[in-house]
Amino acid sequence: MDGLVRDFTDRIREAEAGGGTLGIQGHGSRSFLCPSTAPILSTRHYQGVVTYEPEELFITVRAGTPLPELEDILDSKGQYLAFEPLRFGAGGTVGGMVAAGLSGPRRMRSGPIRDYILGIRILDGLGRELRFGGTVIKNVAGYDVSRLFGGSWGRLGLILDVTLKVLPKPRSSLTLVVDIEQEKALNWFKRARSQPWPLGASLFQGHTAGQLALRLEAGPEAVKEAFLAISKELPVKMMAPEEAEGLWRSLSTHRHAALKPDKEQAVPLWRFSLPPGVEPLAINGELLIEWHGGLRWWRGLLDPEALEALTHGHPGGVMPFDAHFASRNLSGQGTHQDKVRGRLDDGVLKVFDPFAVFSSG
Amino acid sequence: MNDPADMIDAEGLIEAMVEIVGPEWVLYDPEETRAYASDALTAYREIPRVVVLPNGEEEIVAIVNICQQRQIPIVPRGAGTGLSGGARPIREGVVLSLARMNRILALDPEAAIAILEPGVRNLAISEAAFPHGLFYAPDPSSQIACTIGGNVNENAGGVHCLKYGLTLHNVLQVRGILSSGEVFECGGQTPDSPGLDLLPLLIGSEGMLMIVTEVTVRLLPRPTHAKVVMASFDSIETCAHAVAAIISSSLIPAGLEMMDQAATRAVEDYVHAGYDCEAAAILLVESDGSKTEVDEEIAEIKEILLLNGSRSLVVSETEEERQRIWSGRKNAFPAAGRVAPEYYCMDGTVPRRQMAPLLAHIAQLEKHYRLRCMNVFHAGDGNMHPLILFDGKIMGEWARAEAFGNAILEKCIELGGTVTGEHGVGVEKLDSLCLQFTDAEREVFHALKKVFDPLRILNPDKGIPSLRRCVEHGRKRVDAQKRLPTNLEHF
Numbered sequence: 001m002d003g004l005v006r007d008f009t010d011r012i013r014e015a016e017a018g019g020g021t022l023g024i025q026g027h028g029s030r031s032f033l034c035p036s037t038a039p040i041l042s043t044r045h046y047q048g049v050v051t052y053e054p055e056e057l058f059i060t061v062r063a064g065t066p067l068p069e070l071e072d073i074l075d076s077k078g079q080y081l082a083f084e085p086l087r088f089g090a091g092g093t094v095g096g097m098v099a100a101g102l103s104g105p106r107r108m109r110s111g112p113i114r115d116y117i118l119g120i121r122i123l124d125g126l127g128r129e130l131r132f133g134g135t136v137i138k139n140v141a142g143y144d145v146s147r148l149f150g151g152s153w154g155r156l157g158l159i160l161d162v163t164l165k166v167l168p169k170p171r172s173s174l175t176l177v178v179d180i181e182q183e184k185a186l187n188w189f190k191r192a193r194s195q196p197w198p199l200g201a202s203l204f205q206g207h208t209a210g211q212l213a214l215r216l217e218a219g220p221e222a223v224k225e226a227f228l229a230i231s232k233e234l235p236v237k238m239m240a241p242e243e244a245e246g247l248w249r250s251l252s253t254h255r256h257a258a259l260k261p262d263k264e265q266a267v268p269l270w271r272f273s274l275p276p277g278v279e280p281l282a283i284n285g286e287l288l289i290e291w292h293g294g295l296r297w298w299r300g301l302l303d304p305e306a307l308e309a310l311t312h313g314h315p316g317g318v319m320p321f322d323a324h325f326a327s328r329n330l331s332g333q334g335t336h337q338d339k340v341r342g343r344l345d346d347g348v349l350k351v352f353d354p355f356a357v358f359s360s361g
Numbered sequence: 362m363n364d365p366a367d368m369i370d371a372e373g374l375i376e377a378m379v380e381i382v383g384p385e386w387v388l389y390d391p392e393e394t395r396a397y398a399s400d401a402l403t404a405y406r407e408i409p410r411v412v413v414l415p416n417g418e419e420e421i422v423a424i425v426n427i428c429q430q431r432q433i434p435i436v437p438r439g440a441g442t443g444l445s446g447g448a449r450p451i452r453e454g455v456v457l458s459l460a461r462m463n464r465i466l467a468l469d470p471e472a473a474i475a476i477l478e479p480g481v482r483n484l485a486i487s488e489a490a491f492p493h494g495l496f497y498a499p500d501p502s503s504q505i506a507c508t509i510g511g512n513v514n515e516n517a518g519g520v521h522c523l524k525y526g527l528t529l530h531n532v533l534q535v536r537g538i539l540s541s542g543e544v545f546e547c548g549g550q551t552p553d554s555p556g557l558d559l560l561p562l563l564i565g566s567e568g569m570l571m572i573v574t575e576v577t578v579r580l581l582p583r584p585t586h587a588k589v590v591m592a593s594f595d596s597i598e599t600c601a602h603a604v605a606a607i608i609s610s611s612l613i614p615a616g617l618e619m620m621d622q623a624a625t626r627a628v629e630d631y632v633h634a635g636y637d638c639e640a641a642a643i644l645l646v647e648s649d650g651s652k653t654e655v656d657e658e659i660a661e662i663k664e665i666l667l668l669n670g671s672r673s674l675v676v677s678e679t680e681e682e683r684q685r686i687w688s689g690r691k692n693a694f695p696a697a698g699r700v701a702p703e704y705y706c707m708d709g710t711v712p713r714r715q716m717a718p719l720l721a722h723i724a725q726l727e728k729h730y731r732l733r734c735m736n737v738f739h740a741g742d743g744n745m746h747p748l749i750l751f752d753g754k755i756m757g758e759w760a761r762a763e764a765f766g767n768a769i770l771e772k773c774i775e776l777g778g779t780v781t782g783e784h785g786v787g788v789e790k791l792d793s794l795c796l797q798f799t800d801a802e803r804e805v806f807h808a809l810k811k812v813f814d815p816l817r818i819l820n821p822d823k824g825i826p827s828l829r830r831c832v833e834h835g836r837k838r839v840d841a842q843k844r845l846p847t848n849l850e851h852f
Contacts, residue, residue, distance in 0.1 A: 347812030
């Protein structure tokens with residue numbers, strides 16, 4: 001593995017000296033969101049577990065480790081990645097997962113991926129090997145640099161290893177479904193927020209009316225208790241476990257029918273990141289609403305004015321989930337951004353990559 | 362020349378401050394500024410030139426602009442409960458106290474968030490959220506006094522962070538003033554916000570990157586029930602082993618605290634919490650949630666503890682009993698203050714399995730430095746708080762206590778941990794940081810500071826040691842790495 005690190009270092013130094021650029025890639029499963037024309041620096045052979053200590057609740061893995069492989073290893077010890085990462089195709093690599101920072105269905109309960117980054121080892125744009133953070137949950141020595149890499153889309157440097165906090169899998173899971181109006185569903189979440197229910201994920205699919213699915217995750221007694229309490233408010237039914245697993249998997253793998261591209265790929269898929277409490281958006285057609293209202297997917301044509309009208313007055317971002325997603329997301333284009341933010345982002349990028357070796361992501 | 366201001370205010374700094382905040386909110390008489398000479402780590406003191414207490418963002422911007430023009434360092438300060446000297450004044454600088462900015466600007470139970478001024482006390486957030494069935498989870502032991510602005514700057518933890526996370530995990534947005542005088546907002550109420558995720562950089566930045574003026578936190582549903590198990594052990598090793606057994610099961614307790622015999626005895630004399638003073642160590646394990654959830658977990662916890670060598674255990678049956686059991690842990694620091702004139706609290710964190718080896722090492726160090734040490738710690742996350750007892754009036758004792766503390770921190774790094782879990786680096790652990798990071802890594806820290814604070818006026822010379830300091834002290838990480846046992850993955 002050291003030989004690979006030397007190769008990476010050489011290639012970065014070469015690029016830096018010659019004014020070249022490099023695009024970091026694992027399996028390329030996320031490259032439809034960040035296509036790069038730069039020469040590829042592949043991490044796919046830099047794989048394997050460095051350290052896994054289940055009773056310490058952390059795992060250190062190399063960036064090129066396939067995500068499904070990591071999940072199998074954790075599963076064998078009854079543990080999991082609580083943030084339920086969003087993945088595409090065969091699942092991609094751990095490095096790609098961290099760099100994209102895209103969370104899956106459990107986001108509102110678990111927090112984002114970056115919350116689970118305990119430490120990182122990187123090669124920066126000068127080819128320097130740097131370590132930040134560690135393996136312990138509490139660590140305030142120096143600035144918290146390791147978490148900066150969550151959602152950095154490979155712009156800050158090459159991730160070699162990452163240490164992730166892992167957790168025991170919930171002991172039981174139950175999915176409830178109910179037919180409901182969209183507005184009522186969104187309002188219900190507002191009330192549910194102050195209730196001690198173990199609400200692990202939610203999905204509304206439909207338009208003005210549709211189906212709401214709620215996933216409860218905790219010990220068996222707590223799940224049962226929450227089911228009884230929710231039943232008093234909504235006429236929920238239990239979903240069969242296999243069906244439920246398929247439903248949530250269709251979200252975490254981005255294969256839900258409403259998310260799949262149309263044949264001509266002419267109609268974009270929009271990703272609305274909003275404060276969860278925002279009322280139903282005035283758009284036609286089927287929506288998928290995750291994260292208790294915080295994430296809404298919609299396929300359709302929107303002109304910039306219509307977009308502005310839709311999200312006016314709300315913080316957050318609306319972006320097509322396409323080849324420009326990563327660059328738009330990093331630059332904040334199409335959102336309420338300001339110049340101070342741009343300057344700081346720029347400054348931070350230059351700290352790690354002064355010669356813009358990784359500028360193309 | 363009767364007014365002290367005339368004597369020290371050659372540049373008209375005080376006059377300028379008075380113009381911004383009014384005369385009653387500018388302190389410069391040493392009789393008054395003395396109260397600001399240190400934070401809770403009182404060994405490091407400096408009387409500041411001036412203390413300013415602004416009320417509102419506009420006043421802060423005006424103060425920062427003045428300081429920026431004149432290159433005067435600013436030390437932001439919350440309640441001054443910090444334990445690493447992060448709020449220790451800089452002699453020629455301004456202490457910016459945010460104590461007056463203590464309003465809860467909004468509390469939205471439907472969104473489960475609260476928007477706060479930096480001077481809002483940690484406990485006041487949960488108190489305000491209480492009627493809505495919500496609470497703010499991070500609960501540092503100083504929560505009755507410490508402020509959310511300070512919590513953000515230290516990434517404060519507490520007893521419950523194994524289950525509920527640190528400040529970082531519970532803050533959605535931070536707004537503040539950069540040293541350029543510009544307002545900067547980071548994070549947001551949306552689950553993800555565009556741009557680089559700078560929030561983790563700001564949280565725990567010890568006042569070195571910006572002055573926090575507003576914090577948006579998430580609130581969680583308040584658990585309706587909680588119970589604590591108090592278990593006794595005949596040896597530190599068995600106790601540490603039981604901790605590992607609990608974590609290896611599928612439980613994440615709300616709290617998991619360990620105390621050694623020196624600590625239980627000191628505490629028992631003080632608050633009569635009902636601790637087993639004959640035990641070599643005791644463990645407090647808390648479960649919270651709904652009644653059935655708690656009963657389910659407590660039964661499981663009891664079983665694990667008994668299987669793993671607990672010689673006796675007590676479960677709180679009433680809320681009063683639970684509070685009494687916790688009162689011992691919560692009063693460990695003042696109890697230390699009763700058995701010795703002074704104590705020096707450390708904050709290293711090690712992987713859980715290294716707790717017993719670290720404690721054995723500390724026992725040896727006690728002999729070497731001829732000082733007693735009592736140990737309380739957040740066992741669930743390996744965050745240790747050895748309390749070194751000393752008497753500052755005895756010649757050389759403070760120096761020995763400091764050396765003792767540094768030896769503990771070096772051992773923490775060697776065991777794969779960190780020199781500070783939640784108290785911050787401040788001025789106290791600057792030298793230890795030379796050991797934990799390489800020159801290149803510290804260069805990155807300095808460069809990041811420069812991005813936010815190019816003039817270096819925000820709490821300069823705290824948090825990150827200069828290259829020169831590390832060279833002068835002859836302490837570098839390379840040495841530490843050489844000492845590492847080979848079977849240890851050091852990351």
